[in-house]
Amino acid sequence: MRESTDTPRVLVVDDEPALRLLVGAVLRDAGWHVMEADSAERALELLPDAGPDAILLDMRMPGMDGLEALGAIRTAIPGVPVVMLTAYGTVGSAVDAMKKGAFDYLTKPADNEELKAVMNKAYDYSRLVAENRELRREAGESSGFIGQTSQMEQVRDLIAQAGPTEATVLVMGESGTGKELVTSALHGASVRAKGPLIKVNCAALPADLLESELFGYVKGAFTGANRDKPGRFQLASGGTLFLDEIGEMPLELQAKLLRALQEKMVEPLGSVGPVPVDVRIIAATNRDLRREVAEGRFREDLYFRLNVLEIRIPSLRERMDDLPLLVAHLLEKLGRKNRKKMREVSPQFLEALQGYPWPGNVRELENALERALVLSRTDSLSPADLPPQVIAGKAHTEEKNTVEMMTYGVLPARHEMSAMCNRTGPSSLDEAEKQALIEALGVHGGHRQKTADALGISRRTLQYKLRKYGLTRRS
Structure with a gap:
């Protein structure tokens, strides 16, 4: 007990x-x-x-x-x-x-x-x-939202508040952050949950095809229109229409979309009159729509119509405290998908993940973890299983730490290190850094934790540098 x-x-x-x-x-x-x-x-x-x-x-x-x-x-x-x-x-x-x-x-x-x-x-x-x-x-996995940081708590709170309403929602965030997950959660929390959730990717189609996809057409509207085709607005009736990548929509089509939102009616191509629709709109973009409006690429009136409520999803680098939780969740999911036993995660593996900025966000993380899971030959995932750019990102972070140590006066600046090289004869900046580490260890009586704290680095980073320069306890 x-x-x-x-x-x-x-x-x-x-x-x-x-x-x-x-x-x-x-x-x-x-x-x-x-x-x-x-x-x-x-x-x-x-x-x-x-x-x-x-x-x-x-x-x-x-x-x-x-x-x-x-x-x-x-x-x-x-x-x-x-x-x-x-x-x-x-x-x-x-x-x-x-x-x-x-x-x-x-x-x-x-x-x-x-x-x-x-x-x-x-x-x-x-x-x-x-x-x-x-x-x-x-x-639980059904929610799709993994994280305990304040940013993710705010996202969950906004979904809980906005979900049951009919308010139009604008979901903002970088590619790979989970905008579709937010949309699914909003739809699932609404009174329209039993209705359809229809998606349109505004970046995937040219303007003329996008218009027919959104509003539909009637037989004979153009060459090849051999039958009536309802648009996504009509297909989403009673449910939710998700306009993904709304920032990519051409200006001429934005005016027609605005009219549809205001009047709750669409006019299929070739039709003789409008058709009423009952949909809730959720739009998403990775662009800064305020800047797009200021630069004339997005209609201001449409922006305000869409942005009744804004939900911004943080990038992965903004919520790195969630990384261990995300890794555990994704490995469990990927293990089932690939029929491989979920691997344990070593501290070194996590440290390598935390040293990379993840420009592709959670989607890139999932891809990197799937690669590591498939390639791993042991019971524990190691940094060697990660994609080269992730490992290179970790090396860059360690170099950045050294530069910051110089910037804040913990280690000598590079020009001071160069002067040290001239005075004492080391053949490289590495030798100067080695001497600086020896001096720091001397000040703290060889105590590694106190030395690491004084240098503003982790004990593991200090150990890495000591091994790199061959600075054993005996030496």
């Missing part, structure tokens, strides 16, 4: 009683409930009842070793972060373990502050995974 839902629980797995005693004392002092196991086999026996939020696992133990235990633990309780404990000589094995899904690693003897910092991050990760599962359960 858990002591309290607010008390984080850790299982310390090590065959050395003295180390378990020391680590246990540090973590208990930090507010953890500590459980112990003297072997991997014993740890696996405890797992069903222990319910740990994190696991601290020794790499080398008699019997089952750390790597084998890691695989068994992740099968038994997927999503629980495992931090590896390793002696200096087995750091390479710990790095291999991280590639196989370990959350992080610590070298013996672990610095107390570093131990607490790493375990607290592991707990934050564990909590996020648990919250994501619960939110997925509560939200």
